[in-house]
Amino acid sequence: MTHGNGVYTQGDKLTLLENTTIVDSTASAISLNDSVGAVIRKSIINGSFGGSGIRVSSDSSYGDFSLNSFGDNRGLAIDLLRAPSSDMIEGVNPNDGLLNESYGNTGIDHPVIALATRSGSALSIQGFVGQNTPSAVFAGSVVEIYSARAGDGDSYSGEDYGEGIKYIGSFTVDSQGNFEGNVSPVSEDTKVITAITRHESFSNVLGIFAYSTSEFGPNKSVGSGLKISGYVYEDLNFNRTRDYAEPGIAGVRLKLWKFDGSGWTFQSYTQTDNEGFYSFDVSQGTFRVVEDAQNLFNSSTEGSDPVGYISTTPNWVEVIVDTVNKTADFGDFKGFIVKGFVFDDTGAGVISQANNATRDPGEAGIPGVLVTLTNGSDKFTRYTDQDGLYRFFVSGDPVYPIVIRETDLPAYTSTGDHDSDGSAPLEERNTITINSSVDSFAFNNFADVKRLLIEGINTVSGLPGSTVSIDHSLFVATYGSVSLETISSQGFSIAVYELDSAGNVLGLWDNNIARSPARYYFRLTVNIPTEAISGTFDAIKVRAVQDWSNSAGSDSAETYDTITVGAEGLSIRKETRNFSISGDWGLSSEGKPGEIIEYRISFANNGTLSIPSVVITDPLDRDLQLLQSSYSMGSSHGNVILSVDGSEHLLVAEDGGDANLDWAFCEGGVLTVNITKILGALQPGSSGWLIFKTKLRR
Structure with a gap:
């Protein structure tokens, strides 16, 4: 063909194209329009410059396309149009688990190949027809498997949808919508496969049972010769990552488990070489690699460390192998671990659990708490993580007594720890002493309340x-x-x-x-x-x-x-709010580092005489930074607004002194505003306020 469609039909029934070759058409190779029961078999459909291989209009149905060979078509190999589309190239139809009368061929869902592995010349294939999960709507359908070639721009949702070059086998969809089995022999050259669904139903127009064919599903690479490998290494800096020059640990046993669809099955084991390296040969699938150095467990989730070592990483790792090799490393170190939680001991809503120095269900950890550990002459510091957990990895042998100390956050106090309660002095409540037999798996907890x-x-x-x-x-x-x-x-x-x-x-x-x-x-x-x-x-x-x-x-x-x-009746009141979250004014507020805390100081003369001198000073907390240019009036900017009897004044409180002579400044962390110098004596019945913003440093 050198111009237009290779074959174009309109209003036809039971058209048959078999053993036909259509190449190099400038539009779609085959365009079916208001067509019923067309059968295209054992044909070569290649090189459509401006369209799909087979274009099926939304008013066409029961098109059966089987055992064909597609390649190098500009659009999809098979394109089922959606009403009211009349596009030359429309693109992939997403699966929905249903039949759609407004789609060409009722929008039959394409197959999704979930697993394809090779053993010799045989391919083992598993998959389903449906949207994300199998759909029983397509039970009994035939899935045809093809070797695949990536199409020209045929992609959807991050996946390539290729064209079936060569038919290699078929499966029947079960009652849930799944298919699986083996096809053989399959050439070693087959690296990528795809598939179509042929769904049979009764046609009232034709008066017979007939097939409707889907578009091709996404490509699936065939997995063979894949590996899971990695190192068991000495994690010298305890960062759970294998860094340069961190040595491997030789002779460590690793076990491989595979998920078989219903549970985990042991596959094999190996040991690390002199460099700490190990490797397993695998196919596509879901695996767990378990570090069980002392061979103590027969489990996919339990392991053991080399004698004299403690893990810095979990003893098992789950790995999904698809089309590339995967790695899984395991870190260990020589020494011991001291760990625990700093937690909120308010009982998590249960009064009988509150303040008992025991971490009960629901009691949350407190992040950002400083904890120190002393082991002989060595002293270490940690801050609790977002879950309230602290962990010390201490190299070498323990030097008793090992002393752990918690420093309460400013808003908290201690109700106790594992060896003291609220009746003990605060220093004791914040100190845990280990005199012998340190246990790397024990939790040394500190209980706090606001x-x-x-x-x-x-x-x-x-x-x-x-x-x-x-x-x-x-x-x-x-x-x-x-x-x-x-x-x-x-x-x-x-x-x-x-x-x-x-x-x-x-x-x-x-x-x-x-x-x-x-x-x-x-x-x-x-x-x-x-x-x-x-x-x-x-x-x-x-x-x-x-x-x-x-x-x-x-x-x-x-x-x-x-x-x-x-007679003088000066009253002063200070309020605050978290400006970053549009909080309400109150006598206190809380915030996170980087958030804006706004303050309001109100004053009034409730007496009968004027007050000749009113100077407001406010020492700022060391964790607060007074913001500059946080307010504006017209084109002017400042960081303090003063309002007296409804009249507002914009001030600039500079650091280090009153350089601009507006009687507002911040020096030595103390904000000072001389109201009398600005407005004169405060008259009876007069009132006002000043506001300013700060940022939490930490």
């Missing part, structure tokens, strides 16, 4: 004979009763009330009831005596003590409020 936290530091004023209210919130992270006590430096009378989250009084605070993890609210009511002298300064210490449930231990937290007696 500390009790009183939120809020308040500065208020009140007249003699008045009652002043001061509100706080209390963060309780674990189970236990919490008692509150207050100490007034001036001996003022103070009562403590519990509030709900809306600020409603629930009653006097009960020091004896067991409290669950939650945020609680309380109010101090301070009675200022009528005889109190104006200008008197009262410092109030607020202390909370929690007695842990299931433990003799306890935790405590403190904060301070101040009251100035007199």
